[in-house]
Amino acid sequence: MFRGVIQRGLERLGAVKSILITAFLFGLIHFDFQKLFGTFLLGALIGFLVYRSNSIFVGIFAHFTNNSIAVVALFLSMKMSEYMKKMGMTNMSEMNTSGVGDALSELQKLSGIQLAIVIVFYLMVFIITAVILVFSFMLLLRIRQRMSKK
Structure with missing residues (x-):
């Protein structure tokens, strides 16, 4: 809806304005004001990809990739919490729901x-996520090159 209807409808205002307005609306519709800026940036990136590729399917794929990475990261984080509990660190599960200050104070107790285990684990999650993101963008570039040749 956002890229296919709203963004395309606002393109008469210019590409940049249509992408930014649509990204802002995309952020608002998620109803999470703590993550509004991140969702706005994601919406702007997806809007740019749709604009440059001239295909809504690129946006659908980018959104799917983002959500898939989030689900995998949540799953791995839950598994890490279970593992840490088995090691005798009972406060690790509380870190996921507490504020940043509470999480930092819990990390100081380790x-x-x-x-080192916590840092290595989350570093691995970050690296895997980055690899998936780079692979996705390379795939999108190949698709776009093939589409432009046709």
């Missing part, structure tokens, strides 16, 4: 090895 031993050096436990902290």
Whole structure:
């Protein structure tokens, strides 16, 4: 709806304005004002991809990829919490729902090895996510090149 109807309808205002307005609306419709800026940036990126590729399917794929990465990251985070509980760190599950200050104070309570495990785990999640993102963009570029040759 956002890229196919709203963004296309607003393109008479210019590409940049249509992308930014649509991205702002995309952020608002998610009803999470703490993540409004991140959702706005994601909406702007997806809007730009749709505009440049001239295909709504690129936007659908980008949105699917983002949601898939979020689900996998949540799953891995839950598994990490279970693993940390087994190691005797009972406060790890509370870190997911507490504020940043509480999470940092909980991290300070960890031993050096436990902290290293947490850092390595989340670093691996970040690297895997980055690889998936780069692979997705390379795939999108190939699709776009093939579409422009036709």
